[in-house]
Amino acid sequence: MLKIHNLSVEVKDKKILKDLNLTINDGEVHVIMGPNGTGKSTLSKVIMRDDNFTVTKGTIKYNDKDILSLTTDEVARLGIFLAMQYPISIEGVSNADMLKSALTIRGEKNINLFKFITELENAYDELNFDKSTIHSSINEGFSGGERKKNEIIGMKILKPSFIILDEIDSGVDVDNLKVISSNILKYKNESNASLLIITHYPHILNYIKPDYVHIMKDGNIVKTGTSHLADEILKEGYEASIMKEDL
Amino acid sequence: MNSIIVDKVKLCGEKIIDGLQCNTYDICKDSLITINIKSPKYKKYVFNLEENAHLIINKFYQEEDIEEEIIINLNGFNSRVDYNFSTLTYHDQKYIININHNNKNTISNVVNHGVVMNDSKLLFEVNSTVKKGNKNSKLNQESKIIIMSSNNSIIKPNLFIDEYDVDAIHSATIGKFRKEEIFYLMTKGIKEKDATFLLIKGFLNGHIGGELWI
Numbered sequence: 161m162l163k164i165h166n167l168s169v170e171v172k173d174k175k176i177l178k179d180l181n182l183t184i185n186d187g188e189v190h191v192i193m194g195p196n197g198t199g200k201s202t203l204s205k206v207i208m209r210d211d212n213f214t215v216t217k218g219t220i221k222y223n224d225k226d227i228l229s230l231t232t233d234e235v236a237r238l239g240i241f242l243a244m245q246y247p248i249s250i251e252g253v254s255n256a257d258m259l260k261s262a263l264t265i266r267g268e269k270n271i272n273l274f275k276f277i278t279e280l281e282n283a284y285d286e287l288n289f290d291k292s293t294i295h296s297s298i299n300e301g302f303s304g305g306e307r308k309k310n311e312i313i314g315m316k317i318l319k320p321s322f323i324i325l326d327e328i329d330s331g332v333d334v335d336n337l338k339v340i341s342s343n344i345l346k347y348k349n350e351s352n353a354s355l356l357i358i359t360h361y362p363h364i365l366n367y368i369k370p371d372y373v374h375i376m377k378d379g380n381i382v383k384t385g386t387s388h389l390a391d392e393i394l395k396e397g398y399e400a401s402i403m404k405e406d407l
Numbered sequence: 408m409n410s411i412i413v414d415k416v417k418l419c420g421e422k423i424i425d426g427l428q429c430n431t432y433d434i435c436k437d438s439l440i441t442i443n444i445k446s447p448k449y450k451k452y453v454f455n456l457e458e459n460a461h462l463i464i465n466k467f468y469q470e471e472d473i474e475e476e477i478i479i480n481l482n483g484f485n486s487r488v489d490y491n492f493s494t495l496t497y498h499d500q501k502y503i504i505n506i507n508h509n510n511k512n513t514i515s516n517v518v519n520h521g522v523v524m525n526d527s528k529l530l531f532e533v534n535s536t537v538k539k540g541n542k543n544s545k546l547n548q549e550s551k552i553i554i555m556s557s558n559n560s561i562i563k564p565n566l567f568i569d570e571y572d573v574d575a576i577h578s579a580t581i582g583k584f585r586k587e588e589i590f591y592l593m594t595k596g597i598k599e600k601d602a603t604f605l606l607i608k609g610f611l612n613g614h615i616g617g618e619l620w621i
Contacts, residue, residue, distance in 0.1 A: 236596035252609025262595040
């Protein structure tokens, strides 16, 4: 269970998150939607302990562990995975090298290389991704959609229990969104992982049904509903959806 | 290191050679020669390339104080050199690379990558020269230094070109690994020091044939 309590966050003295509260139980799917610049991506990065953000108040606990006292890698090793909005490219470091290092540090000192490569190749196949890039530099020369697929390959190998998808649907065409979504859903069903989906558009929710949809505005969650809220946002916009009384 | 001229050696055909056996090499017409160098041997060494000769140098050092000068003479029409170098250092090092485009249609591609682990001084000086009349020559210089502490390093990306009909690119970068790179790797569960090691390894290995040099 991830529990965020009264979280306030600043960047260079600018308040981004203000007394934010959110609880995500094991296996639940939560969606955060909201206008640009409202703090959605900030929340994902704060959970991952990006030191560009200063937490001025509040707590984040995952399975009762205080995340704010941990480093980024320690948070990841708790089982929290961030699929980034803009996955960067890294010259000279391959996907295989990165994931092998990540598994080794997780305690699998002598990882079975055959098993690792087989699993990695399967993940590439399931994402319809070119296997020849396994040993190429991370994300180098990849399109936006390919970078998002690469994040999901990482998810399948690292097997997290809590997954943050920060605009996994942006820059992805319809066919690839279907492939990405079906892989996420399959993994979620097999592992009972929790999902926190940050998005502007409800298309991904055609494939992954949320338990809760939250609207975030000015650094806080201002409305929570079911998947119908996402449809309402698409039809009427954020402001109208926030103002509308619940039936 | 030795600065005395040993015998000049002529290399012909298609060959891959490990290490330097002398400090002057003549590369025959139409040859493709790859030389992999893992430790310094001479303070100064020279390569003379004939027509259509292609020389590939992959060099990786992990040594102490070094001062080294290399001269590559692209004497033959259509001759080409690809010079790929990486160094990981805790000590002062100075490298001067002189590329002389002495004929038309000559190509030089010089890539230097260095990682300085402390406050030591690393110098890359690349001097690419094209004299008037040596048309259609192509020159590329790319030198990057990653500093792990304070910067005392210098890159001199010199182009001495006296001919209009030439394609020339040069770049020089000194800096640290991007914070986002470390963060990205750490979000996968990799400790900061291991993430840094991965980045160093990738930066140094990436352009020298993708082999595991460190």
